[in-house]
Amino acid sequence: DVKVTQSSRYLVKRTGEKVFLECVQDMDHENMFWYRQDPGLGLRLIYFSYDVKMKEKGDIPEGYSVSREKKERFSLILESASTNQTSMYLCASSLDPGTGITFGSGTRLTVV
Amino acid sequence: AQKITQTQPGMFVQEKEAVTLDCTYDTSDPSYGLFWYKQPSSGEMIFLIYQGSYDQQNATEGRYSLNFQKARKSANLVISASQLGDSAMYFCAMRTQTGNQFYFGTGTSLTVIP
Numbered sequence: 001d002v003k004v005t006q007s008s009r010y011l012v013k014r015t016g017e018k019v020f021l022e023c024v025q026d027m028d029h030e031n032m033f034w035y036r037q038d039p040g041l042g043l044r045l046i047y048f049s050y051d052v053k054m055k056e057k058g059d060i061p062e063g064y065s066v067s068r069e070k071k072e073r074f075s076l077i078l079e080s081a082s083t084n085q086t087s088m089y090l091c092a093s094s095l096d097p098g099t100g101i102t103f104g105s106g107t108r109l110t111v112v
Numbered sequence: 113a114q115k116i117t118q119t120q121p122g123m124f125v126q127e128k129e130a131v132t133l134d135c136t137y138d139t140s141d142p143s144y145g146l147f148w149y150k151q152p153s154s155g156e157m158i159f160l161i162y163q164g165s166y167d168q169q170n171a172t173e174g175r176y177s178l179n180f181q182k183a184r185k186s187a188n189l190v191i192s193a194s195q196l197g198d199s200a201m202y203f204c205a206m207r208t209q210t211g212n213q214f215y216f217g218t219g220t221s222l223t224v225i226p
Contacts, residue, residue, distance in 0.1 A: 033214065040121070042203065042218035058213065090157065094214075100147055101205070101214050103157035 003027070004104035006091050012110045019078040021107050023091030029102075030095065032074035034058075034066065037088040037106075049074055081111045115139075116206050118217035125194045126225050132179070133189040133220045135204035143209040146187040148178065151201040151219070160202075163187060191222075199224045 007022040025032065031050050035043040035058075045058030047066040055066050063085060067075045074093075078085055091104040115138040125131035137146065148160040163171045163178045171178040179188040191198055204217040 035216075040218060042118075043216040045213060045215075048213060088155070092157075092214075100159050100162060101207075102159070103149075106155045108155075 004091055004093055004102050006089075006104035006107050008107050009105065010108050010110075012112060013078075013081050015082060015111055017078075017081045017111075019081050019109070019111075021076040021078075021089055021091070021109070023074045023076070023104055024072050025074075025093040025102070026072065027093070027095075028071065029093040030071075031093060032068065033092040033094075033101065034064075034074065034076045035090045035092065036060070037090055043090065046076065081109075083111050085109065086111045116204050116215050116217040118204055118220050120220045121218075122221045122223070124223050124225055125191075127196060128193055130190060130192045131194055131222065133191070133202050133204075133222065135187045135189065135217060137185050137187060137204075137206050137215075139185075139206065139208050141208040141210055145207045146178070146180070147205040147207070147214075148176070148187075148189045149203045149205060150198075151203065152197075153200070157203070161189070194224045196224050196226060198222060 004025045013019050033048040034046045037043050044060050046064050049055045049068045065077045089107045092101045094101045117136045144165045146163045150158045161171050161173045161176045161178050163180045170180050175192045177190045201219045203219045206215045
């Protein structure tokens with residue numbers, strides 16, 4: 001089975017800190033995604049990547065950046081964390097448009 | 113623009129009864145895939161069922177079936193013989209041929225009553 005691993009289950013950071021959320025998948029998937037999930041808003045796409053060093057903005061990229069230096073690793077960076085970035089962050093990967101998307105277990109980030 | 117709409121924020125169902133969770137979608141792509149995911153309180157997203165836009169028959173996976181009505185652009189999830197463990201958030205999602213994005217609805221919270 002594909003495994004998508006997010007490095008932290010819970011994180012608490014201070015306003016203004018630079019925050020790194022790490023995600024690793026072990027099945028050689030081309031596509032990787034970062035979503036944030038908020039009650040009543042569902043999952044909103046922040047960034048996705050379809051190849052190493054390639055990235056595209058999703059619906060809510062403001063305040064975030066990403067890095068994909070290796071195929072298996074996709075990092076989400078909060079340049080200067082703010083309280084409105086308190087949320088559940090979900091990383092996911094998929095092989096091609098015809099297959100489903102596999103999620104990691106999520107990182108619940110609290111910015112204080 | 114692609115869009116997924118789930119109009120039921122919360123649903124209740126009696127144990128052992130069937131329940132239908134609604135999903136409508138909007139896309140101009142001729143080729144797309146529709147997915148349903150379950151998210152229990154533990155937070156993980158669990159894939160349930162997939163329907164391709166060219167599939168002639170409705171998808172089924174155990175107690176889950178997808179009522180696909182292409183002309184109406186709807187992809188409702190039907191859960192038969194509900195169990196207490198079915199209590200969770202359920203998300204409808206769509207992936208289109210153009211682009212590699214998955215679009216998600218806002219989810220439906222299902223509570224199964226003993």
